[in-house]
Amino acid sequence: MCENMQYTTISFKPLSTTIIQIMNLVVLVTFLLSLFLLSLSYIFKNKYSSVRVPPGSLGLPVIGQTISFLNALKADKVEEWVHKGVSKHGPIWKTNLLGYPTVVLHGPTANKFIFTFDVNVLTNTSPPSFSRIMGSKNIFELFGYDHKRVRAALLSFLKLDVLKQYVAKVDEEIKHHLQIHWHGKNEVQVQPLIKTLTFNIICSLVFGIEKGPKREKFLPLFKDMIEGLLSIPINLPFTKFSRGILARKKMEPMLIDLVHEKRVALENKKHLANHHKDLITTFLSIGDDEDSSTMMSDEEIIDNIIVVMIGGYDTTSILITFLVKLMADNKSIYSNIIQEQEEIAKSKASDEALTWEDLSKMKYTWRVASEMMRINPPTSLVFRRAMKDIEYKGFIIPKGWQVLLYSFMTHMDKDIFEDPAKFDPTRFEKHAPSPPPYTYVPFGAGPRMCPGIELAKMETLAMIHLLVRRFTWELINKDESFKRIPLPEFDHGLLARITPLK
Template structure:
């Protein structure tokens, strides 16, 4: 009998030890939850976060908390308790561990506007499938050859309208280029009423990306949703026309745009299930964003940074004039590789992307408890991988607030990819990153070899999105042959 009592005592000790260890682990994990301050109820630290976006150092909100709590900390912004990472290694894990650990998490207004089938929000096989399709198309040699000429044509037409005595608002002018180019890539829509309609309605639609999530008539979100309805009607009409054309050619014609790519997709492993038309239309609308927002901002800021740095402007001018002269003498057309071989121009683009921080951070949500570098992120918490903080960190870049394209000559191919992520990373790396660099290269080449310019005083505003306060007004003077 004594042995039986001893046995049950032993079992009790083991069970007690198990539950004690479990609770101890929970306590230890709670200690590892990043430190920070959640601020006021509901509002949290939102007001200070927004205020920093109207200063010349928008990353000051992150820098202050990083100095107090470390590179990973908790806060509450935009009504959401959130863990912010300014650590490039932690960011890499957040961006690469997709689906099984982290899923996209966006403000309610964005979720409302894009819907549940948005490529921003879908996960798993469907996301990989669509991302691979679009990425493969944008990287294809056939598109690169065709789109190079399309961008050149759009840039040259726009620059030809600039007058020596006229005040040019760069941000407005480059939008005419970028939106037209992207819509051509997506749907083969050229200049005309359809393009004008798409541009007008999309401009109204995108205003609601960051707004109060209230859908009452007259509110910003309501107006944006109405604009999306109008966009979807036109895109659906274009998709229907393309479906008819594909049937007539038995899908043997050339692939001209992203709609063609998505319509011809038959699924994986020989499946016959195609992507639904509503899914295609919704995501085509979403893919217009770079043409109206991110690309125009990048082009405008490149002009601003060059205006403020005469040495860089002179060097990029010399490099591009050499290319222009070679092409003039040979009578050859420009190719994708010609623009991408302009090394200093590529350095200017990299530095513009690093300093501009057009995408300031990427939002995710933890679907389970996860430990990264000793930091505990509980299930259900939102996480913000701050790209701006990494790009503006003195430990990653010397004099980070200085426009210094020459830094890339020193960094070169050895740059730590974790510290330069203007296009995101992991499975959601922007599929159009090469196209973006090409468009920047072509615009800068033709601008600097066509005009000299003087920019008026202007400032960058970082909230709600990165913009020039006055749209960067400049006055231009045409370069003559005697200036070469």
């Protein structure tokens, strides 16, 4: 017992010393930690001044608000969806969309910020399914020098001076299309037909593939690819996504052969005598006479041929489809368009091909198309991803986050466009005040602005001219509506009853 007590007394002294030492250590560590946190907060304060992540909620992991957003998109009600967020959280807010934390922006300043910000810091984002089908070298995935190089190559074909040479070719394609798909029919589904037309125009201009079996082979594969792009990316047999991937796999060797054929022809210079220089030949010629660092690899050529097919297919065809609907619904606009087109036809022999000068006289028709794109823009969403923390209006968009810009909200802003719901082409008259910069953006703006504007304009004006002079039409279902998936798709393809003129 005594031995035990002694043991207890002896052992107690060192324990109390240890506790005191530990306490001293805790005080020291706490002090140093406070000092560290204080200096960190000082550094942070200096770095971001008073910035913070925008208000809002990220909601459920992965899903967030994706479902409500996709429903709003389908119903063409993204504007209401954005407004809801704005009234809850303020003009800049965060949510979670398509698996990414996302900052939602709108308004003229946001348009300017997103469209003109350094493309290496605020990069394009497309779902991984896009690069599986369109390829990793497609222009939407590129940034920095590669983006500039491929864009310059595209523009060297899509610029006005070059496109002017193709008006007669587009005229010929449209006449052939009307002959095959419209004449002799009582009813047509306008949207799918016009998609076929824009596909054929692209085949002719881009690939140099004339009418015939070769072109026919591309169309079903191309349709599968588009469906795959816009589907849920589940790669199981019989899903649209897997069909899209398979279509790309089948199309690739066909495109490789085509590129090879064009390369041989270019080397022999055979085709140049009496044939137009299509986009593939233009791509192959890049770097020949100038800086060889601008040359495009075969992979880049294939991926960007596919981009042009996809970029120019749905967008232009929906614009023309909306115009066909408008002319059926609005007799006064229809008769003004007819008058303009008849005036142009008067100075031409019957069936003489359209020229660039003819198209440039179609000012009223293009004003109508411009107003249509204000009210019903073919594409409606712009997504980007922040590669670094970015400061915007006192908030931080953290690195890796997505930005959703609903750029078209400015199209319906009453402070920018008076009585915005009214369809009024006079807004685009020469003497009308132009909308402030970055407020009218159907083709985007800045370094990623659509390079296909002139081609879209050429196709639209030529088609309207030839259509109104050959047919009259009425809609079978006046209230036929459309869903955005993500581009507008009419429920029944816009059914119309048609009557040939003369």
